[in-house]
Amino acid sequence: xxxxxxxxxxxxxxxxxxxxxxxxxxxxxxxxxxxxxxxxxxxxxxxxxxxxxxxxxxxxxxxxxxxxxxxxxxxxxxxxxxxxxxxxxxxxxxxxxxxxxxxxxxxxxxxxxxxxxxxxxxxxxxxxxxxxxxxxxxxxxxxxxxxxxxxxxxxxxxxxxxxxxxxxxxxxxxxxxxxxxxxxxxxxxxxxxxxxxxxxxxxxxxxxxxxxxxxxxxxxxxxxxxxxxxxxxxxxxxxxxxxxxxxxxxxxxxxxxxxxxxxxxxxxxxxxxxxxxxxxxxxxxxxxxxxxxxxxxxxxxxxxxxxxxxxxxxxxxxxx
Amino acid sequence: xxxxxxxxxxxxxxxxxxxxxxxxxxxxxxxxxxxxxxxxxxxxxxxxxxxxxxxxxxxxxxxxxxxxxxxxxxxxxxxxxxxxxxxxxxxxxxxxxxxxxxxxxxxxxxxxxxxxxxxxxxxxxxxxxxxxxxxxxxxxxxxxxxxxxxxxxxxxxxxxxxxxxxxxxxxxxxxxxxxxxxxxxxxxxxxxxxxxxxxxxxxxxxxxxxxxxxxxxxxxxxxxxxxxxxxxxxxxxxxxxxxxxxxxxxxxxxxxxxxxxxxxxxxxxxxxxxxxxxxxxxxxxxxxxxxxxxxxxxxxxxxxxxxxx
Numbered sequence: 001x002x003x004x005x006x007x008x009x010x011x012x013x014x015x016x017x018x019x020x021x022x023x024x025x026x027x028x029x030x031x032x033x034x035x036x037x038x039x040x041x042x043x044x045x046x047x048x049x050x051x052x053x054x055x056x057x058x059x060x061x062x063x064x065x066x067x068x069x070x071x072x073x074x075x076x077x078x079x080x081x082x083x084x085x086x087x088x089x090x091x092x093x094x095x096x097x098x099x100x101x102x103x104x105x106x107x108x109x110x111x112x113x114x115x116x117x118x119x120x121x122x123x124x125x126x127x128x129x130x131x132x133x134x135x136x137x138x139x140x141x142x143x144x145x146x147x148x149x150x151x152x153x154x155x156x157x158x159x160x161x162x163x164x165x166x167x168x169x170x171x172x173x174x175x176x177x178x179x180x181x182x183x184x185x186x187x188x189x190x191x192x193x194x195x196x197x198x199x200x201x202x203x204x205x206x207x208x209x210x211x212x213x214x215x216x217x218x219x220x221x222x223x224x225x226x227x228x229x230x231x232x233x234x235x236x237x238x239x240x241x242x243x244x245x246x247x248x249x250x251x252x253x254x255x256x257x258x259x260x261x262x263x264x265x266x267x268x269x270x271x272x273x274x275x276x277x278x279x280x281x282x283x284x285x286x287x288x289x290x291x292x293x294x295x296x297x298x299x300x301x302x303x304x305x306x307x308x309x310x311x312x313x314x315x316x317x318x319x320x
Numbered sequence: 321x322x323x324x325x326x327x328x329x330x331x332x333x334x335x336x337x338x339x340x341x342x343x344x345x346x347x348x349x350x351x352x353x354x355x356x357x358x359x360x361x362x363x364x365x366x367x368x369x370x371x372x373x374x375x376x377x378x379x380x381x382x383x384x385x386x387x388x389x390x391x392x393x394x395x396x397x398x399x400x401x402x403x404x405x406x407x408x409x410x411x412x413x414x415x416x417x418x419x420x421x422x423x424x425x426x427x428x429x430x431x432x433x434x435x436x437x438x439x440x441x442x443x444x445x446x447x448x449x450x451x452x453x454x455x456x457x458x459x460x461x462x463x464x465x466x467x468x469x470x471x472x473x474x475x476x477x478x479x480x481x482x483x484x485x486x487x488x489x490x491x492x493x494x495x496x497x498x499x500x501x502x503x504x505x506x507x508x509x510x511x512x513x514x515x516x517x518x519x520x521x522x523x524x525x526x527x528x529x530x531x532x533x534x535x536x537x538x539x540x541x542x543x544x545x546x547x548x549x550x551x552x553x554x555x556x557x558x559x560x561x562x563x564x565x566x567x568x569x570x571x572x573x574x575x576x577x578x579x580x581x582x583x584x585x586x587x588x589x590x591x592x593x594x595x596x597x598x599x600x601x602x603x604x605x606x607x608x609x610x611x612x613x614x615x616x617x618x619x620x621x622x623x624x625x626x627x628x629x
Binding site for chain 2: 091113
């Protein structure tokens with residue numbers, strides 16, 4: 001049985017301008033100890049998918065479908081039930097480490113409260129546990145650092161604290177929402193290395209949300225590509241990177257700047273913009289930007305799966 | 321922290337000196353004097369009076385004489401209440417005003433924050449709308465309208481409370497405290513609601529929820545501090561205004577507080593009395609702002625002052 005199985009997930013937001021369809025008919029699953037990367041540009045629904053799973057959608061948002069965590073549907077749970085899983089079995093790391101820690105509480109209070117709440121440990125035990133975790137994410141001098149406040153930490157250190165805080169209860173699943181986007185490149189590499197180490201050590205499954213294909217390649221075994229709220233392609237890292245089936249995935253891969261290509265070719269960009277989520281076009285959602293679109297694309301392509309388990313949402317029966 | 325506090329308290333002296341100087345000369349610039357009345361006094365008597373109170377000295381001499389008095393906390397004799405010194409008038413009126421003010425502010429703080437939080441947690445529901453509607457009324461209806469209504473209902477019709485007067489007992493405090501507290505309660509409720517709604521949308525609250533903490537803990541441990549910051553900074557100066565006495569409320573409920581002295585003093589050109597009250601008010605404002613800063617630093621680690629810096 002998979003650890004988390006998302007089935008037919010729809011996430012919609014009521015806005016004064018109408019209903020925004022942030023996520024449509026999303027299916028994916030992840031097994032214990034696996035690492036799944038979810039990629040797509042801004043507004044493709046990757047973050048909202050995870051917010052729905054965590055029960056953290058904004059008030060005007062609602063999710064339908066199923067998110068089965070160890071067989072129990074997270075979407076059907078009320079807050080009290082969710083709180084048995086959140087922080088304990090599923091932890092989440094957010095995009096912006098500068099604002100995601102409470103500036104009014106010391107790191108100690110913020111770490112200790114999770115452990116005490118979920119594991120019923122005493123304050124001293126929880127503190128020892130937190131110190132251990134801070135050493136594991138390589139915060140120097142944790143005894144002194146733990147008493148400090150977030151503003152005394154740099155961005156990279158705050159994100160390491162977030163990682164430590166997420167992993168302190170040894171969750172089965174860690175959701176990392178663009179954990180390295182706000183950080184500079186060297187720090188990015190540290191955070192990624194840290195997560196993959198911890199994953200190996202404690203067999204924690206990781207869902208990594210990002211638009212950075214490089215980070216995914218380094219950390220994940222499976223990749224899900226999303227476009228305008230739709231999953232468009234899903235497969236192993238090798239399948240996605242070497243044999244992409246969807247023109248959008250191909251476009252994404254081509255827009256990664258490369259040193260081994262002649263300079264005069266310049267940077268590749270996918271022309272146009274993603275469709276308006278208030279009024280999605282009929283048929284394939286990528287149709288208007290797709291270099292290979294043809295007549296059939298006015299109908300919505302179904303998700304097809306090839307013999308190797310590589311899934312893609314395109315009528316083209318050839319590598320893109 | 322201690323060093324910083326001492327430095328702040330020393331900073332009080334130049335501020336007060338400036339306040340005294342401006343108030344002193346403004347009073348003298350205003351036309352009329354303390355002994356002007358409808359029937360003009362015989363010139364000899366007026367000259368004698370002026371001589372007795374040193375009003376015939378050159379203005380600068382009067383000013384430095386007054387500064388010397390203030391330095392030893394002697395605010396001089398009142399020109400209007402001739403049997404009293406200003407120190408005695410303040411000693412008599414200030415405790416009454418302060419009692420009413422402190423009680424009203426405490427009530428406003430407790431009730432205001434609770435209502436504000438309740439409204440914020442039920443944002444855009446009927447409870448929220450009705451609480452905020454009532455708060456809007458509380459802010460916009462002046463206290464000289466609220467006071468007679470309260471007197472009429474609670475004192476005259478129901479007969480539960482005295483309609484006015486002051487005996488230092490609980491019953492005589494209820495109506496003036498309520499009247500004084502109402503607008504502040506309403507204001508604090510609106511302030512708290514707005515602040516709470518903003519804080520609840522911040523990223524660190526999302527983190528706290530993602531940790532699986534019960535909502536009550538999220539609010540108490542994570543949201544309360546930042547929510548209270550704007551409330552605290554409102555309360556400092558507001559407190560100074562409330563404990564130095566409200567003329568309207570003291571008049572309506574016949575309370576022997578400080579507020580009426582201030583207005584009477586200004587109208588009668590009672591130089592020393594006005595100066596005394598102005599200085600008291602200035603000291604209160606500065607002290608309370610200082611207290612606000614201390615509470616701020618306690619609530620917000622970012623502005624704690626290091627011993628080293």
